[in-house]
Amino acid sequence: MTNYQFMFFLLSAIIIIFSILTVTTRRILRAATFLLFVLVATAGLYFMLRFNFLAAIQLTLYAGGIVVLIIFSVLLTSHISQKLEKASISKRILAAIAAIAGAVLCIITILATEFPTVTPNPPETDIHTIGQALLSTDKFGYSLPFEVISILLLAAMIGSIIIAKKRKD
């Protein structure tokens, strides 16, 4: 087993174990922390694939942004002694069916897909390429999606400001 494979199995094991712990733990902040480990290990996989930019974005947005937001809201709303209640049997059965169906669908799709073999060390995608693709208006440019997302974020920002603003009674 090469180092590369060893790291892959290590990161995959972390992802699988902590994903299961995330949904089985009864304490909500622990779930958020386990989710953090999953996201960081995913960033590790991106680093292995030499997708450095994506890995850094994964760390900033998901681990540093979304998990912090989740933890922050838990801090504001729940007390340390609170534990989540166990779900009723009927809910559990329905959830299990949904989960198994989703898993089967995913596995069938993965098995049916022909994955092209790649060289063990794919070239690094440098930020110049990403930046130019993001702002180019050519055939494979992402200028339009970029602008659409900007407008979406602007709308979300205005909405949150209006919600947070003090109302004059």
Place this chain on the structure above:
Amino acid sequence: MGYSRYDFTPLLHSIDQWLYSVMSPAWALIVELTLIGLAFLIFYALVGLFLVYAERKVCGFIQNRVGPNRVGKYGIFQTIADFIKLLMKELIGTKDADKLLYNIAPYIVIICSFMAIGAIPFAQGLLAIDFDIGILYIISVSSLSVIGVLLAGWSSNSKYPLIGAMRSGAQIISYELSVGLSLLTIIVLAGTMQFSKIVMAQENGWFIFKGHIPAIIAFILYVIASTAETNRGPFDLAEAESELTAGYHTEYSGIKFAFFYLAEYMNMFIVASIAATVFLGGWMPLHIPAWNGFNVVMDYIPPVIWYFMKTAFVIYIIMLFKWTFPRLRIDHLLTLEWKYLLPINLVNILFMALIVLLGWHF
């Protein structure tokens, strides 16, 4: 150039080749990783001990006192004595604390600063990883340390740590923006995020001189915002000792408290190294175009010394901040960021882009 006589690349390459020649590639890699990790651990401990000593001396200087002067000559062994005391102290936790999160929180904080330090160039060829996204990597890794702070505050099951953690969270999340944007100003000028290239681009003048007005504005904004991001005074609301005893690490004792303390100082060191690397040329000696004799003399000073001198200079500024200004109130703190620093930063980036487009930089 003259400074390349201190290049570490040939030395490290020969060690690398020797390791690969005496053992299998897998073992050579493991040995190399272990050696790098050990080197960083030792460096980490030494810098931490020195910075605590320096902080107490600077504090003494500002307050017209002597500072530590009993243990060893000029008190240089004071922090080592303190460290041994902390190692031997009993670990006391609170009742009904979430033990798991309580125990991993110090490690999260310290691992984040450990990950960040790997990308910092200490001299030519002397850095652990040279990503093409160096600056983005450091920003993203150091943004994780707030999670450790939040977890520590919540899992202690105590009021003061919780308030401290909330304040710290709000503060770090907002000031991260200013840190990122002020670094982005220099990325616009440099055209790259790779640390080695950023340092090489400052061969004929540091960026703070090359980018003149916007670079100086960005440097000032960076120092203010990064002081706030590392939870240091006058922005140390997270641990405001007069109101919150010690903020998020109130309930920690012994070595776990030492971890938070060490991580705080290491974060200050990392922040200062980024400032030194991005604005003040990193390990690059001071070069003035057309002053060849001067440049040759400057090249004789080893880059490692240049690097540590610049970092020490920024650290000294940050320490002066702490002992000079009174602590801000939380709403003033957030007003400062959102109403002043952030708009100035955004305008400054546009200004820098204009200067780069018109070619008005040196």
